[in-house]
Amino acid sequence: MFPHTTAFVVSLFVALAAPAAQPPSSAVPRFEPTPCPATVEPGERIDCGLLVVPENRNKAGSRLIQLPVMRLRSRAEHPAADPVFYMPGGPGVSATAHLRSGKRNPLLDERDLVVMEPRGGRMARPALECPEINALKGDIAAGRLRGQKALDALAKAAGRCRATLIASGVDLDGYTTAATADDLEDLRKLLGYAQWNLQGLSYSTRLMLTVLRRHPSGVRSVVLDSVLPPEVNFDEVSATNLQRVLDLVFNGCAVDRECGAAYPDLRQRFAQLVATAERKPLPLKLKESMTGGRPVEVRGAQVVEALYSALHRVDLIPLVPRIISRAAAGDYTELTPLVEDNQGPSTMSWGLRLSVWCSEELPFEDPARVVAQRSPSLGLGGVDEGTASAETCRAWNVATVPAVENEPVKSDVPALVFAGEFDPDTPPDWGRQLLESMPHARYVELRGHSHGASFNPCGAQLTLAFLRDPGAPLPLDCVLGLRGADFGQSASVPPRN
Template sequence: MSSSIMAFLASLSLAISGVPRFEPAPCPATVEAGERIDCGFLVVPENRSKAESRSIRLPVMRLRSRAERPAKDPLLFMPGGPGVSAVARLRSGKKNLLLDERDLIVLEQRGVKMAQPALECPEINTLKGEMAAGRLRGASAQNALTKAAGRCRATLTASGVDLDGYTTTATADDIEDLRKVLGYETWNLQGLSYSTRLMLTVLRRHPAGVRSVILDSVLPPEVNFDEVAAVNLLRSLDLVFDGCAIDRECSAAHPDLRKRFAQLVATAERKPLPLGLKESATGGRPVEVRGAQVVEALYNALHDPERIPLLPRIISRAAAGDYSELTPLVEDSLGPSTMSWGLRLSVWCSEETPFEDPKRIAAQRSPALGLGGVDEGTASMETCRVWNVAPVPAEENTPVKSDVPTLIFAGEFDPDTPPDWGRQLLESMPQARYVELRGYSHGASFNRCGGQVTMAFLRDPKGPLPLDCVLQLRGADFGKSAAAP
């Protein structure tokens, strides 16, 4: 960081007493040589509803534009989760085309890994690894997670953490505070997955400071995610089954794919599949590859546009006892969770479960769905009762209405946030535009075509979009599954 920039940021900090304020600081990770990245902390109250609340510190990284005269309104980006770090691995912006035109700012969500405090629950991370390896299942897994949540809550609160301060609205207010202390009149917001909900909340609470919004893989506040978590996965699998069925080559090579999938899951449920897993993936411990592990491996593969066209072949061969292509998918699914579960539970248990139906949530884990009882939900009712945070006002579970120009991206095969969740925003956001990318999945815009559309939108949020590349997308070529690996 140059001395002039450091001096400017220091003077900015001194000019603002108390909180919120910005404090210059070294970057969370060592940045690559030659990068123009400024770092520091946003200092804000832990709980704005309490006058005597302590302050917390949230890492901020500002990647400077390469342009001679950058646009005056930067882009703030935040990733999904909740519980994913935005800054832990950010070291360079050399490949980011956005920096050709404007600055990029990244904020660590309160409670996540690099924030102070970080709401970590290492025991839950470990238990998630046990579940991924098939060593912990069903009711035993849910009971273990609930007990671990109780112990983690006790540890965090004993250290002084006020768990009621870790909500989406609190982070939305952090975003507004950051805009003000950095001196921007307006800026642009980009959110991925859970952070689409976060950016929608900013629009609800602080619309005046927002020039435009980009939402990729939308999680609207009004949907009850845990009630449909497995159904969303089934939707994506059905696209694979049907896509193969109508492809001449794929259907000839892999007929009755839906039936073969059911046979594969049922076989794994009767007896763990004999996969030759690498010791580096298992840590030297036994892994029971049952139905849930098969489905979880396919779920993860559904996030990769390069792997989606190959899923019919992978499923069909595994159903016939050839696990050579399924094995690396299972290996990629192993290991502990990397989420900051204290923050994840605080958000979910205050904003989602209070508005959800326990019976519908439990049904999403039922083996009757044909998914081996896989659990794609976030938190059970039992775990949230132990976590014991205050529910948010009912308004936070309603659609956001806004006239701010908004660009919505969706991926055809997204197993987490189906395209329809993005389309439904058009009902309450008249200045929103929807772009669905065929053949893509969660994080649909993070490719060359999505980047072109994003750049054009940021230049003129109300102008025409270059959609030729979108219209030319063929989608998943399931004929690839007919070829030998």
């Protein structure tokens, strides 16, 4: 993954009008200009509207849904004709709920940026929200709900949420990656762009690859960060991906002179820490403001989840050896805020997340391998990094997508592929393997970085250069200059507050 006022009305009829007459208002698909949300910062040049499309594109007469769209205008005097369309990760993450301003986005120096709420997202109508699942995820994060009881509770909550959504008229089979890819193509045409550039993070790289499979002519180039290709079976290796990065930390510390001398038995200290927490919850003193005043049992899974969170932060990766070792010795000073940050309910739109995952990911996975990823024998406290269990997907009960949606995408469209060395979610090899089926793809791995590897000055520099000329050599000096994680920092004494 990547990583995070006063309303004004901008009419898009003039700005987006094509020379031909506008289609009637009853046409589908259609774009309806609307005022921007009141939360947009004053003075921003942002156009807003709704994409209106069928809920289930495979059923005649399907009801219509509304997807919010925001177009951030470029600061350039003469913007490039081909904008960037961006979508964050997920599935289940809102693309527009927190979008306030484009002032700090370097892409707007040269191009417009278009963002659309995915079908079923929090700001879409309908929104596929499952509040009970969000709350249960908070209980799991706090250790109040564990193991099979957690799986059973999530499956039952999924069944209840499904019943509620269906009773409201929702057709859950309409919420797939392919359907969202078709939404993007409709939007491109309605906004009058001959081509545009796609930028996706984490799950949305799969979305962009699906657009390449279904609608390649409308894509000038694609930027993919932390790739989740359609052919990988994520839940079969969800814990293995995390273990890969922990091994990088253990080995990186061992070969660093200072870190290796300070923590010669880091791997053993990690195992000791997890085992200790499994026997008896660690006595961390957590702030009530972070826990909502509810009890938290810091067991092995909570320790591993805290370290998992740290592995997403470039500034904390070099300090993970120290965090582990001090916690193993009973000093929880640095572990505590990481555990605190993981508390609270999930913010995902779980109805959307389950509709996508249970139709196009879990049906193609090996159930035994998925279950094995939750085993305490892995030494990760039984942590569950998977997206949805077989029990939950049975309760959700959506149709399986065609098998082609689980196959590699072949494309000649120029692509820039970013990966982070320490990404615990989507390993670099998943991005690298695109080179086999995309001859015009270029792969860039950033040492010392994690999920969302391109969201920094170096990544922005490469992205801008690529968008100017997708076939030109990339300015790789900033990449080649990356030292990576300096685990020697873990041997230093942290400053006192």
